[in-house]
Amino acid sequence: MTDEAARVTLKTSGDVAFARQAAAKAMAAIGASTIKSTKFVTAVSEIARNAVIYGRGGVISFSEAGAAGQKRVVAVCTDRGPGIDDIDRAVSDGFSTGKSLGLGLGGAKRLVDRFEITSSSKQGTKVTLECGPR
Template structure:
């Protein structure tokens, strides 16, 4: 398991590198690597810029052709009031959120999110080899 602390903007680059390395270790296709790294980048950037920092962990699970990477990002922010709205294509906070949560969700095989004012936001991304 690899953990990257997300406290400043350059930590997003470290999260991207860790995602790329993990996807390379499972033998993911170039397309899958790019999609996963892009999703991780968006989630990590949101944690740094809007979630008061946090951390992201990467774990490789499964065997053979069923190997996959699970990334879990947790932040210390105030939570997201309306998760369904934040996942929609038309969501805007008036700030530049880049691809955002909805875009990240479309790039991975599995996407889970929990968010509350007491625990912050936890996003889990999962992606396989193909």
């Protein structure tokens, strides 16, 4: 079972900073290494910013999964946006519908241990990021 440790509402760029803080705290709680924590917090930052910019805002929640000694942090970010038409393309580097570099989704995927994305025009986009301590 997982206990939700934190939840951040994403509306503004300031909320993205709060999401980063919550992510860093969750990684510290499982005793994560500096490099793992840095990667995870960076991935969370990309995903949370996407929710604010493209997803008309959303929510990101953090929880722990796994048995004692092998705990992992799971972040689930959901938005209320129009969804992503072509997920494979969105996750590939260099693709952006905005003015960004198009490295956010693909980059976030490379930075975490598990990455899942589902999207529909009715329910918006849901991204799951999971990361262990080492």
